[in-house]
Amino acid sequence: MADLPGQGNSEEYLLELWRRHLEQLAENEGDIELQIIVGSYHAAEVLGFLSLSLDRSRKHRDLILARLAHFRAGSLQASEFEDCLVTATFTIYNHMNTLCHQFSAGNSQAKSLIRRVDEQVHERVRDADQMQRSASALQAAFPLLSLMTLMLGEETSAAPVIRQVEERFSAASARAGNAAEHLLNALYRLVEMMQLFVTLSNAGLKDRVSEIAVVFADDDQARNLQMKLRNGFCRLFELGHLLSTHLDEILP
Numbered sequence: 001m002a003d004l005p006g007q008g009n010s011e012e013y014l015l016e017l018w019r020r021h022l023e024q025l026a027e028n029e030g031d032i033e034l035q036i037i038v039g040s041y042h043a044a045e046v047l048g049f050l051s052l053s054l055d056r057s058r059k060h061r062d063l064i065l066a067r068l069a070h071f072r073a074g075s076l077q078a079s080e081f082e083d084c085l086v087t088a089t090f091t092i093y094n095h096m097n098t099l100c101h102q103f104s105a106g107n108s109q110a111k112s113l114i115r116r117v118d119e120q121v122h123e124r125v126r127d128a129d130q131m132q133r134s135a136s137a138l139q140a141a142f143p144l145l146s147l148m149t150l151m152l153g154e155e156t157s158a159a160p161v162i163r164q165v166e167e168r169f170s171a172a173s174a175r176a177g178n179a180a181e182h183l184l185n186a187l188y189r190l191v192e193m194m195q196l197f198v199t200l201s202n203a204g205l206k207d208r209v210s211e212i213a214v215v216f217a218d219d220d221q222a223r224n225l226q227m228k229l230r231n232g233f234c235r236l237f238e239l240g241h242l243l244s245t246h247l248d249e250i251l252p
Contacts, residue, residue: 010053014245017045021237032226033081039233040088044071046240047095053247054102067094082130088233089137089183093121093144100144103151110147117143131179138186142169145193152200165192180225187232191216194239202246212238 021042028034048071052064074087097114104110121140125133149162172185195213199206212235219231 010049011245013049014241017042017049018241021234021241025234032224032230035230036226036233037081037084037088039230039237040085040092041075043233043237043240044088044091044095046237046244047092047099050240050244050247051095051098051102053244054099060098060102064095064098067091067098070094082134085134086130086137089134089141092236093137093141096141096144100148103148107151110151113147114144129179131183135179135183135186138183138190139173142186142189142193145190145197149193149197149200152197156200158196158200162193162196165189165196168192184225184228184232187229187236188220191232191235191239194236198239198243201243205242205246208242209239212242 021038024038025035028038048064048068051060052068055061055064071087071091074091075084078084078087097118100110100114104114117140121136124136128136146162146166150159153159153162166189169185169189172189173182176182176185195209199209216231216235219235220228222228222231
């Protein structure tokens, strides 16, 4: 595996990660559960890369590295689909937690929200089954990404669009009848919010984000829940990867 940021060539790491993503999807063609794991693991991995890349002051480095190590250990130990999904979704949540701290440094209200979300998710999973744990992790990740997107778009006209995604999240949450539906709702809203987040981070990526959005909408025509999950996790990975490959254009 190519080196992580700060340890080697980041461009090489991202190229290798993209290559692995495509190869593993192809290798597991016909096995939708394995493809979901591929997409979710790579989404988790690229968010870890993003968090570590943004940590130029190294303030969060020990925490990020610990979370990366925890993910690697968990992915090696997990064998059942539900266990793999918990590993991926909680890694996504953990990296969103760190990213939100990074984007909201010095904002006491944001810090309070992050703390409340963390307390809530740990309370929800105390007696939950694996699917409920995965749903809770992504449900907790959504308000963190929403907050970061609002902070990026506070001087633009993006706020109404962000609110629309938040309203869809709330409405679908109210309709969801089981953990799998809650999981899908949170995942899809994360993808929609991530589209806004990437575009607000770098307006030059708008066309590429639109291309990903078209694939996202096309693949959503599938009726099968697992195919929808694969669609969501793969698009989340692609958006995270797109942002990561253009960090030098975003950061000073």
